Amino acid sequence: MMADMRWTWFHRLASPPYLYGLATRLTPWFAWPAALLILGGFYAGLALAPPDYQQGEGFRIIYVHVPTAWMSLMVYVTMGVAAGVGLIWRMKVAHAVAASCAPIGASFTVAALVTGSLWGKPMWGTWWVWDPRLTSELILLFLYLGFMGLRAGFDDTQRADRAGALLAIVGLVNVPIIHYSVIWWNSLHQAPSVLRFGKPTIPGAMLAPLLILLLGFTLFFAAVLLVRVRAEILQRERAARWIGEALGT
């Protein structure tokens, strides 16, 4: 009985009309706090945080590079988990979530690459350095592109869902392997003069905007994801009767 109770939320979420309604109601609850946090975080990062003693004002790129890099990875993990749920329990809405994640994650991966490169130019003197983080980020972009390319290759949504989901899971298993291989590879070829993004101990005044932005970006992802999931659900369920009722026609 307890087990049944515990699983009802899971089954409710699996129902497209329920999730559609829930997504519609929840979106503003994520969108507005995200907007406030991101705007506040940018202001704090650009104006309030003190300049870094080593990198001067240049370090302020951290407030866009780290959140976008965090998004690129978090969205991939979300996509992989959703894909796994969809594949194992044959849950349509989970596939809709996974499919919605890919373009969001890919766009933030591009942003992380560009901001990383813009950070690298004043620090390293070149636009691109085969730094392990940037290299992993670039590989991640190819994983996203592969996922979207595979989905686009099928005419049939069901097959695209299932094949894409399998690829996302394989990718999820591979992401840590690739990441550590790249770190291992980089440790062999390290040029001594290069200033690297280390794990600096950041003072509180510098850290606070970063934490605000990480939370803001995560909420932003949730809001955009919910909107995209609604679109995906509508597309998948276009023959179902509840859609007409939900739209009031």
Place this chain on the structure above:
Amino acid sequence: MSVNLLEAENLQLWRGDRHVLKGVGFGLGKGECLQVTGTNGAGKTTLLRTLCGLMVPEEGRVLCEGRDIRADLPAFHSSLMYLGHEPPLKADLTARENLHYWIGVRRRLAAAGLDAALARVGAGAWCERLVRTLSAGQKRRVALAGLALMFAPLWLLDEPTTNLDAEGQQVVGALMAEQLARGGAIVVATHQQLPGTVRAARVLELAS
């Protein structure tokens, strides 16, 4: 009441926007033959593929002797023989080699058995020829030899008489009659008349 060898309960399956299987249900006992008819695109092949577990219906289930086939697919598959409309043959292997590899993956095979099955379908004379040199009807006969070799209790046949001459059709009829006589069951998708003396216990018409 005896348990049906194969039973389908309210199978619902969509392909994109197309509602292909709209609540298909039937029961099939031992020694019975079910004929599935319907126009092209009505979902005959989809139904057969769903029955053998390749496709998963959105709703409903397939039962074998009262148990859901999903509970143990490998065991269900080893008691089933599915013959699609294209015989699964390799052009660069001889007819005999094709049978050896195809059926050998499933069952232990003896050379004598292979020869007997090939003779049975009238392929004795040309079984050492590469399949690429055979006609469509001859390929179909090789596939029938595979049927003769697999003593699966359940046969799922998709248009088994395509490309066959009158004599070939008789062979199909004889094989099917034998299968029914020994207590096996057959689901056959065809819009032609059933070959030989075989009579369908039930006819299922799929509307498109």
Place this chain on the structure above:
Amino acid sequence: MSITGLPAGVGSSLDAAPSLAYGAGPAPVLAAARLALSRDLTLAFRKRGQLLQPLAFFALITLLFPLAVSPELSRLRGIAPGVLWVAAMLASLLALEFLFRDDAHDGTLEQYALSGQSLTWLLFAKTVAHWLLTGLPLALMAPFAAMSLGVPASAVPGIVLIMVVGTIALSLIGAIGAALTLGMKRSGALLALLTLPLSLPVLIYGARATELAIAGNSYVAPLQLLAALLVLAVTLAPLAAASAVRISLE
């Protein structure tokens, strides 16, 4: 869940019916896998021309570098590990398209999926056959390519060993991509996009081990990492490929 209660000669009760001359009993999974392997080898030797394609491709890529970079052996020796591995990766990628294509087309994969045998094992056998036909020849040809790039003969045994381990891993990882792109009309570029990022760790460890072997140093550490990848690929890749094939049959 074998079907019970049928007269002798039917289904599982066939085992108890020696009167039938056909031989009896389901084939053990290893025998089935061996049969799938020998089938693919037989087929490949009937069409020998296709076997040479990846090898010719591999040799051709190796030829490009002296022409594009410099004929100086001292310079070529420096880039030899990279050249060998990039060429091996591309050659094995080229061969991947044929791994499942024909079998998907003529219904063989469907029969494998319905054989009652483990599809994972059958696909593993197919991948092994594929490696024997493409990866192993590549590994055996690598020393010649390496020596043409100024690599000393003393490094040859190491290079072959590293190449053997690496190409098996490449075939296994590639099998996932090949299975995922089944049922598509044009899959060449997509197959590369799916497979290459996943095989980057193999490239990293393989090239590093080769570099150490050429320099005459111990390459045990990267080879161990490569072997660890291989173990992981052997356990997981056939499972993933089998699910991908099932998805393509739906």
Place this chain on the structure above:
Amino acid sequence: MSAFLDMGGYAAFIWPAYGVTVAVLVLNIIWAHGSLKRALETARRRSASAGDNS
């Protein structure tokens, strides 16, 4: 103000970095809303035509 915009000489790197990030954020909003709008329109058209038929 101009000192703020100058960012200690790093303006050429900081502002494009923020610009790209804001662009990605805005594009994500536009794309998501665009796809939802298109899906809603298709669904409306379909349910309207289904209503006509019955």
